[in-house]
Amino acid sequence: MTKLQILKNTLLAAVAACALVACGDDSTELASPGTVAPNPGTGTPEPQPEPEPEPSSKIDRGGFERTSAGDCPSGTSATTVGDQTHCTLSGTVTNDVTLTSGNIYQLSGKVVIGVDVGADGTAAAGDPATLTIEPGTVIYGPSKTDLLVISRGSKIEAAGTASSPIIFTSALDLDLASELGVTPAASYSGLALEEPFTSEWGGIVISGRASINTCNGAGICEAEGEGDSGLYGGDDDTDDSGTFKYVQVKYAGNPITADDELNGIAFQGVGSGTEIDYVHVHNGADDGVEFFGGTAQVKHLVITGADDDGFDWTQGWRGKAQHVVIIQNPAQPASDQGIEADNYGDGNDFLPRAKPRLANFTIVGSYSKGGESDIGMLLREGTGANIYNTVVSDFGDACLDIDQTSTFTNAGSSATNLTGNLTIQSTLFSSNCKTVFKDDGADDAFDLEAYFTNQSNNVVGATSLFNNFINGTAETAVTATDVSAVDTFFVATDYIGAVASTSASDNWTLGWTYGLNPTPECPEATTENSDGACVVSGTITEDLTLVAGLDYILSGKVVVGVDMGPDASSPLATGDAATLTVEPGVTVMGADLSSYLVVTRGSKLNSNGTADAPVTFTAIDPDTRDLDTDTSLWGGIVINGRATINTCNGVGTPCEAEGEGDSGLYGGVDDTDDSGQIFYTRVIYAGNPITADDELNGIAFQGVGSETEIDYLQVHNGADDAVEFFGGTAQAKHLVLTGADDDSLDWTQGWRGKVQHVLIIQNPNQPATDQGFEADNYGDGNDFLPRAHPMIANATVLGAGEAGGESDIGILLREGTAANLYNIVVADFGDACLDIDQTATFTVSGANATTLTGDLTMESTLLSTTCATVFKDDGADDVFSVEDWFLGQSNNLVAADTLTATSGGAAFKTYINGATENGVTATDVSAVNSFFDATTYVGAVQNAANDWTAGWTVWLNQ
Structure with missing residues (x-):
């Protein structure tokens, strides 16, 4: 030519x-x-x-x-x-x-x-x-x-x-x-x-x-x-x-x-x-x-x-x-x-x-x-x-x-x-x-x-x-x-060199220069289909980068690496680690319900989105899909790590389990295990409830360790749950969990991670929507060790009850879980804002409502009277009054909420603090644990000027 x-x-x-x-x-x-x-x-x-x-x-x-x-x-x-x-x-x-x-x-x-x-x-x-x-x-x-x-x-x-x-x-x-x-x-x-x-x-x-x-x-x-x-x-x-x-x-x-x-x-x-x-x-x-x-x-x-x-x-x-x-x-x-x-x-x-x-x-x-x-x-x-x-x-x-x-x-x-x-x-x-x-x-x-x-x-x-x-x-x-x-002519930069990263927001040479940015081609480990998309399938045993400028399709179960086993110091001889890197702005589409991504122990997923160019995992033909109603169109993402889980109740090491959806083994001996990084990433229409006991979620973090970086992640219209932590110590900031078909944030099997800045909004168009938080230690052994004991701060948890949706409990703490919850707002649930179930859970929260000596605590939390009931009454099954337990802790409040609607969003998508939320005395969580950012407010988003969800998420303002 x-x-x-x-x-x-x-x-x-x-x-x-x-x-x-x-x-x-x-x-x-x-x-x-x-x-x-x-x-x-x-x-x-x-x-x-x-x-x-x-x-x-x-x-x-x-x-x-x-x-x-x-x-x-x-x-x-x-x-x-x-x-x-x-x-x-x-x-x-x-x-x-x-x-x-x-x-x-x-x-x-x-x-x-x-x-x-x-x-x-x-x-x-x-x-x-x-x-x-x-x-x-x-x-x-x-x-x-x-x-x-x-x-x-x-x-x-x-x-x-x-x-x-x-x-x-x-x-x-x-x-x-x-x-x-x-x-x-x-x-x-x-x-x-x-x-x-x-x-x-x-x-x-x-x-x-x-x-x-x-x-x-x-x-x-x-x-x-x-x-x-x-x-x-x-x-x-x-x-x-x-x-x-x-x-x-x-x-x-x-x-x-x-x-x-x-x-x-x-x-x-x-x-x-x-x-x-x-x-x-x-x-x-x-x-x-x-x-x-x-x-x-x-x-x-x-x-x-x-x-x-x-x-x-x-x-x-x-x-x-x-x-x-x-x-x-x-x-x-x-x-x-x-x-x-x-x-x-x-x-x-x-x-x-x-x-x-x-x-x-x-x-x-x-x-x-x-x-x-x-x-x-x-x-x-x-x-x-x-x-x-x-x-x-x-x-x-x-x-x-x-x-x-x-x-x-x-x-x-x-x-x-x-x-x-x-x-x-x-x-x-x-x-x-x-x-x-x-x-x-x-x-x-x-x-x-x-x-x-x-x-x-x-x-x-x-x-x-x-x-x-x-x-x-x-x-x-x-x-x-x-x-x-040094000089006002210069733009402030925190990097050396001319171009900070491949991100479209950083690479100022894109679009107007000649020949500088090469033509993207389907990577060797993929296959180009008749539409020019790159098909990813099978098991990936070499590092693979999905470069920007092309479309990618997950076909069937795509596995990153071959399981390296539970202990990095003694890897399996049959193992073969690999890293899947996804560049900013890339869209990865699951072909159907049987198509999903699994990252094995010892391998990594680096999803490197930016605010201006997020990575998107979605269903095939995304432009034809409905953000209000569609769900469960592809299988989702499973990440398997080597952090400890509790299904063995501490008997023998390492403890391992088989992941749902035929996703492989997880668990191990390293609570600081690193499964990669997820930055500015959106997971849309994912999950596959195969059976009542075997369900792929939007993302499942299975035995994932604390060195894995998760920051700015949205899971929208995920089924079964948006995000579920199966044991491990994974930590995350800036989670947006919208329209989950079942629960939004779910944990079990002894998860001991930390999360801050969480926005949960249920979708009235999802008929099976359940809890905002569904929190277990372990269903088959409520006191199994290590006990689930996450720390969660600055969450806004919104049901769809007032919008006529199927919306159950805002925070359900059960099956022996511990947790430290700070600066939370819960509103609009059709059953209750808060429920505690199972004797083991009451026991871990303290012997009664006045001693508060246990490992299940809530501070600086607002439960809204817009829930059908604020505290669920389980009668004789409640060891003590959940209301007394809640009000006996620091800075907790029951009141009508006044959350502010976002521009262009439906009435039920209210998530920015109003006067009531900003009137609650917040806990300085940075003094509790160095993982947390210092905040002076409860809830996920203090005001419109500091709306960290803006620009990279879907559905919130539509």
């Missing part, structure tokens, strides 16, 4: 998508024009057939209808290129011009916007103009002599969008070689970031009136730009050359001579009033981006495949940059530095001295891929700089080099006297550079390693970058500098 066809198909898909969604809606991200394939996190568009041209119109690479010559905007001229009409810009443009997105534009020769207004803006011949470019517009240059220059006093207003970036590229990229009589590009079918193409058109030069240092501070200084691009420099460091946002610049630059080179983009004397944000320069020559003096500031910059240096500065640049990705291309034979930083070559101490501030860079060479890759950061010729939160990796010469005496002097008189203007903090230099610090012998005024390691939070070690630019565990472990406290 040609590059033209690739881009045409991509844009046609985007146009088709725009017919289905509101393209201006930020909640839907389209694949970007110019991106080789859909980016992870954006979804995979359905293939679109390429339409046949209508008799009266032509369809070009962008899928746009090309109009007659008369429709080219004022300031351009119509040019016939093959069977297309392009709009040409040429010469010096002295009137404002707008390039509309409905046309494609050709640069003919050196195109200059405006006539230079001079260093101070008063040149008599000056004639400024503004070039405005609409989102999605494509501009190309046929040859190296075609370039765009913005003169001093003029502006470029190129404001693309994330879904419609502006693209500057070459004629060869558009397969226009034969139409324009230029030499065709060689064929290439490899990775976009390893393309050999470069220097196919001249590039972009922006000249401003900010100060430069070539005159060493003697009067207003100006200089002649390379490539005959005109004068730049002046007296206004806040000069505004316009807007450059969501822009791709591809295959640009012209190394005319060794000393006269056009770059991908040259910012010449550009001032801080210019907005530069979300810019990608790909395969630029000479350099990707070069700053010649001035004070230009940039955020979200991607430089890939620069033919020489990626990020270059000289002549006293004093700007700022944050969130910058630099990746070298092994196909570029002259690739040099990631950063090449000079004050000024002809005067190392000329003033104003270069001293930019840089934060959150990721700079990656191509050494490991056999590329010509020199130095990650070369600081020389007297430059200053403050560099923070940076990662440098994979360079074939060194990660860091400092040259020239003036640069060392500027850095401080020695490695231990870091009082100078060249500093590096919170930076990771990778040990996979050929050498980390370049040793220039006597030319080094001090030891570079000592200079680097003596500054704050710097690390030398292995890197673990994902996809060559996204932080892994090694990067995350480095202590970051809060750069927002």
